[in-house]
Amino acid sequence: MTEPTAPAGVPTCYRHPDRETYISCQRCGKSICPDCMRDAAVGFQCPDCVAEGAKSTRSGRAAYGGRRSGDPTLTSKVLIGINAAVWLLVVATGGAGSRLYDVLALLPAGRCVPSGSSGQYFPGVSEAACVNSATAQWIPGVADGAVWQLLTSAFLHVEIWHIGFNMLALWVLGPQLEAALGRARFLALYLLSALAGSTLVYLLAAPQGSTLGASGAVFGLMGGLLVLAFKVRGNVSQLLMWIGINVAITVVGRGFISWQGHLGGLVGGVLIAAIIVYAPRPRRGAVQAVGLGALTAVLAGLVVARTLALT
Template sequence: MSEHDMPAAGVPTCYRHPGREAHIRCQRCERPICPDCMRDAAVGFQCPECVAEGRRTTRSGRTAFGGLRPTNAATTSFVLIGINAFVWLMIMATGGNSSRVLAWLELRPDGLCDLQNGFVNLQVGQSACTAGGGEWMPGVYDGAYWQLLTSMFTHVQPLHIAFNMFALYVLGPQLELVIGRTRFLALYFLSGLTGSALVYWAAPEFQATVGASGAIFGLLGALLVVVHKVGGDYRSVLTWIAINFAFTIAFRGTISWQGHLGGFLGGLAIAAILAYAPKGRSRPLFQVSGLVVVAALTALAVILRTAALG
């Protein structure tokens, strides 16, 4: 190409052929492309690299946000429902509200000594409690960090588990179909943990909290983000969120507003990371990094609360 054939200064050139003018941009990556690099797309044109990437994505069955498309989007939700049901039956079979299993699985910020006569002692540790004939009810501050997770699968009242599992049955498959199974599980568990972290921070020190509601509210928050991202009508989602928070406020004496709010905020953040990650090869790294940051901040909140209680 001669000097006279070179594009004028300021004229966009093809990213694959720097010497050629390019007034069309790839609809996917938005890089300028010359006529030789233009490939027909559903809307406009794409560059050869984006066409190849699209073919790889189609072959692997990727969801809109990069996850593998599940063959049955309800399977994961059914497994989670099964685990919750198994734990509930185990608690019912071992005494219900007085179940020793419940005492170890529910989330309690700090441990206490149940004297089994209608009184509790908040001043003694586990060894003094058991030596005096009491029953020790462990808390997260005492090292029962598993409760941050196990409380998500713990229910006592039949209506409580029925409502949460119905919500999971409705919301779970929709979200898994959009974000993929692995990302859905990350959303579910991290939302539940952010809810547990806020319970640990803001609930009364010796109050026990149970239920999958933190994770469920996380799914509600995620659904709101996804519907907004795809340009859908999210008014009905907002209505359901408003109704659920209205019940939370109205029955805040018996419902954990901390778990609901923490899970909802966690779901919003996690879904935003998954839905608004940049497209292309960097998307998985961006999503994983974002989820790691959420997990790290949640862990930091737990550590700081433990230090505060000390």
């Protein structure tokens, strides 16, 4: 027995030619019968378009490996919260004269300061002579073993304008980068950029001068976003202009701005982002881990070499 067919000229379902229908797929326009209708955001789609859409739906993986961040703003919020909490504690305990300032700020080599006043120091006084004085105290630096200062200094601010500018920049840059890189890789970019900035400070800044602030990490985010923009062939003119303005401010204000931290963070951010986004897809995770590990080892080697020179 032959199956019935629809009258000539009447639209029929593309999967069931014997069924007359006046419903079309909202995506491709093919005629579909009620059995082939699939609910879509607008109207109905055919089974083929639904299957194709499922293939192209964003997966749970970020573009450059790792799990996609469910909330790309979360890590930036946490980092801003940590910086704000440290700032409040420092301000509440004396600002630049706070004991927290002495512990957290990046000080390449230790220095002897008057008791109760870390804003001044006695140049050329050794630790042995300082600790034997009743009117002075020794503030250790990285060369004395306070290696945590290489990272803690990136979470330390005293002036409100300093933390305000850095946190605003973090809020503008951070979510974009976390959305593209995933949470773990974004955090690696931020922390390693901060470490790169601190390392250059340790190498080139005055041994007994204090450095603080998240600017190295923020400049690393700028460098990372620049690499990402080049990777996706985006328009980098505005980003380059923004970086150029910040570099110009750094040069003009180099008497009170740590150009070493800014430069180290920027170069570090470019290298870190390049390792992440240009790692070959087949071995992406392994290449990224080895590359970031090697960069961290180089920074550690520079810190060791500088420590030997200072001691």
